[in-house]
Amino acid sequence: MRNNRRSRFHGGLRPNDPTKFGCNACHRHAYSHFNAEKDYFLTSQSVRSGSPFRLSSFRLYYLGQSISFLGDGIVPMTFAFAALAVSDSGWGMPIVLLSLWGTRMLLIAPGGNVSDKYNRVTVMIAADLVRLLAQIIPVFAFITNTATLWHLGISAALYGVGTAFYIPASIGLLPRIVPKESLQKANSWIELTLNTGLLAGPALATVLVSLGGIQTALLFDIATFLISIACLSVLFRLPKGQLLTNGLEESDDGRTAESVNDEKENEIPPGFLNGLRLLPRYPGVLWLMLLSCPVQFSIASISVLGPIIARDSLGGIAFWAGLATALAAGGLAGSFLAGWVKVKKPVLLVLVVLTICQPIQLVLFGLGLNIIVLAVSFAATAILVTIAGILFDTYVQITVPDSALSRVGSIEQTLMSVMIPIGFAVSLPMAQWLGSSQYLYSLAAIIAICGLIAAIFLFPRQSRIDESQTRMTQRTGSNK
Template sequence: MDKYLGALRERDFRNLYAARAFSLFGDGMVPVALAFAVLETDNSATALGLVLASRYLALVGMLLVGGVVADRLPRRLVLISSDLVRLVTQALIAVLLITGTAQIWHLAALAFAYGIGDAFFRPTSTGIIPQTVSKARMQQANALISLTSSSFTILGPIVAAIIIAAVGVGWAFALDAATFLVSAAFIARLPVLKKAAATSASFVADLKEGWSEFTSRRWLWVDGVYSALGSFAVLAPFLTLGPVIANNELGGATAWATILTAFGIGSVLGGIALLRVQPTRPLVAAVIPLTLLALPNALLALSTPTIAIAVGAFAGGLGLAFFNTLFETTVQMNVPQQSLSRIAAIDWMLSSSLLPLGAALAGPAAALVGADSVFWFSVVWIIGSTLVVISVPEIRSFRSAQAPAETGAELASKSVDSDATGAKPVVAEPTDPASASASVPHTS
């Protein structure tokens, strides 16, 4: 089992993993809960697009700040603060929905506040993983988090649909709020980890240094542009128009939950595969499977039954899990620790930058040319753009590097637990790294 779960034998990562698991469970409910909270208030794609755009606009606007802060302050403190901010926003949404006083502007404003908390969480969560687990287990740690996230994209929609049907959508948000409290408690159990030690006293200088590190790696900035355009053309239509079609044509929350659950099952299988599989060309192995995201959008365009769309979503989830885990590990293994959160923030900012615009325009575009035309455009885009990206030499020729053996001091700093015999676990060197903002799912 050490080959699959060995990272959990390291105490610091175990606490971090537990924190992530609880918050990811709550987050798994949000795609269904938020969509139907909006549709319950104003049954239109435009209203849903507005709320989603508010959330992602805050995320994009604050990511760079979050990245610099995560490299300057203790990441443990930043994660706890982020959890508490998101706890408050979800709790307020729950109260408004339960009391029947929610309006679209309330949901948009609180989604904006949630996005700010998320903007500090994402780069910090990427930067803290190497501080809590040995290098040889880094891909395994990322795969475990990705696998758990994927598992809760299965369980979360199911739980959300049950809660919505039984007691109302507000209670799904109440449960999500509670998970952030538990998450903060587990993060508080981490030791006071060494700061990343950004070298400059100036916020702007730190930001410039991070940007220089980012742009010096062509494979990294190409991903940022690729992901930004993919978010606009592929994910935004799926997340904005998909729930509306499910609500109006496929049977409501249950249909959308089924589609998201299938997406999660695909992600789980992708995560399981990456617990052990380590491709020698991680970027090629990460990018090509993203073409599978064309399937759910194509099936939505064809007005197929829920089960067929779910099969396509399964494939899309599988592809996205491969991309997220492989790319994030690649970033963590090939970027200096003192710049890691800033670079992750820049990558997340670029990746998410056009998602608010895509969400805001998906509804009007569908009204103008039809939802099926919007979906077909996204299909053509993801296939064509992926072919362009894998033609970039730095992507195509990027090879995995062995993780260097860690010193005894490094292993001790990770708080590696003894096994039943009292011996320290043997740390094997991996054959390659991989990675990109998985933690969250990287928006591609």
Template sequence: MHGARSSPEHNRATPVHRPRVQMGARRVVPPPSCEVVCRRGSRGHRVCAPSWRGAERWPVSGSVRMMLAPLAVRDFRRYYAGQTASAFGDALTPLAIAFAVLGLTGSPVDLGIVVLSTRLPVILLTLLGGAAGDRFSRRTVMLLADLTRFAAHGVTAVLLLTGTASVWMLVVLQLVAGAGSAFFNPAAVGLVASLAGRERLQAANSLISLSRSTASMLALGTAGALVALAGPGWAIAADALTFLVSAAFLYRLPADLAAERLQRGGGLLASIRGGIAEVRGRSWLWVWTMHAAVTNLIVVSPILVLGPYVADRHLGGAPAWSAIGIAYAAGGLAGGLVGARWRPARPMAAAILFFLLMAPFPALLALPADVWLLALAAVAAGLQLVVYNVLQTTCIQHHLPERFVARATSVTMLGGLVAAPLGMALAGPAVALLGTRPVLGVSAATAVLLTAVTLVAPAVWRIRGDHAAPASGPDLVPEPTR
């Protein structure tokens, strides 16, 4: 490769100790050794990454080795461990908060207000969080966000355990926790890109999705028992501790230098405008943002509202819906494995095609079909969601300049964040006007039609995988350094 040179001191082979083996004795296979290999990147920057020598001697398939490659990086291992713990806590809180509010007032209106207070700051502050993630140290932004959420959930747990909580207190604390999430999520996408390296991006995103799906499955089985036996306060306290664990692992990461490489001209509002302009100037990002917004508005939101209702009226109640939820999480686990090993040449087109797997679930829910059929459809839906998200995140990390990753992520997230509560609010009146079966039928039909319409866009087919050379064209020309 032109310009790819390595300094002699970094390319010198590291001696590997091989034990003497006597005649007739079992051959000892030495473990692979790690050395740091440096080269010159396309812009003259020095890029260093660990290289595992001798790994080919180990009885592990190449695809598995490729999937686990990010774990060879110590800093990514630390980040991954913290996020795995945090994902388990995240899955505990929704059920605990719901039962906490119902235990205080028993009012579904109050429950809706508390749930909205969690999502509202994420909608309002995500663009600001993306600008902060590109302007300042991403590690610092995420560390402060985790400590904020630890404090909010910790105080919530204390109030519930002492019997002094009220609905307005929960609303305020959920607003604070939601603000932390608005700053954490966009910065995390940029941090993963800098920790794992471009060659390991898809594997890193898949490993994170695997941990989230596994944590969700475990939490679904734990949350109900913990709330029933110990109360919602203890479940929320457990979630607070997981934020502290995540913060501890983030603290052990080196202070990343991304902020020093980012443009510092103008204020945060100028940074937000720059991020929006970046998305608008790249048609493939704009198409993906619109696809996610329509998906949440018409396909996903009616399922979230009508799924429990259909389960209660026709499928046997909460146990049936819980089984479907576990099947959905299992599909997400399978999706993480697929995303880690599959390298499509055109990842955006592949992600959109995978979205077709979402259509059977609302169609079967409209009938409604037997629980086992719905569970199979839920597996397919969970699989497509994780593959879709892994490929989308990897494309953003791979094809955008580093200084725009957090802001572009926040813009693409915003469409879905706004559409989800709007769709949930409209689902009830739509059912009153049309009925449950037609609304769910529209959701299934939209999944098919949206896929067909999106695949017509030429930009969808121009995006190449991170293992291939970037496609040419105006959408993929990096901005000049200013």
């Protein structure tokens, strides 16, 4: 149930073609708020480059997220055990998932708006408190032997409320605690820790439930929330002397009053619709976000059909366990390698990976090749997709205006909240109608076609933006 996964769409630094919304008074109000929060988190010149772990702010954030990701890993398995314990009808997990995704989908847009308007650490702490409360409900019910399906449903709904505010806030926070030179490595480490937690979580959940019951596993998750809240609270209270002061004069990160004023003009006023209006200004973000929709749909379909295809056509469920292990190993490897990969055109790389690699994996799986070929294919795809995602995170962090960052993340989360449940729901009926292999081939064709459409609309405009940025950089250099 628990899902703190970072979005693929973040933001931070301002582009050279600022988007202007609203009146100057709105700009002044928004700028004063966001600059104050940014002053609090950014780092000094002495640690601008190199490992993000040199920054006390990132170390605190990473510690809290690492513990939280371990909780992410144990909760799905724990709630599966809990659903089976309170209901034999088979409706336990569907009710839990519908409660979680329903509230999350309804509130993710307001969550992005609130996160762009208020201090993001404060929003994250409040969201964690809501999710902690959500876990206390089933703990109390299982300890008193009164647990019912309604306890799990209410817990999941509350958890979805907290998640709807936590994720957009976390999307916007990282560029405020890590300088742009270290963002890619920071993203890599966070993704590596996330994948490790998701890999180790099911085994840990099984051990905790076996030793002390479902309530023990849930209490462990509550403990991870308390640690996460403590780290965020300390992060909020870090002495300003340890962090960068961005005044209107030249700051330690080299920004001048002119560059700060450019950021002021680039502030986006509150409102989810204003975040939507911003996206056409950034075609790389927009089109790759749209392309991710069929990709997410296909991933949801594989998660449903994979065990069935393995059981019926590939020699048994153990076949799927091997492929799942290859996916996990590829994700871990990709998370590590992404911190060292340097790409001049990340948008092009992400487009190629999504348009080619994901369809190839679907086709090979549909062909039912031997386990070695499929395992290599799954691992390679996981490596490339993970690297592409982290590179794209970093690209957006230096492209999208900070004042709309959380709303852009909430847009992506809204799309994911729609596509994944639809993929879960329609994959089995469609596979029964078309045949499993034909359904996978169809998904591959849809992704490839969407990728080609994205390339046609994306690259002419992206090339103009790149040329404009190059000219601006050259003019800035000549002025110096």
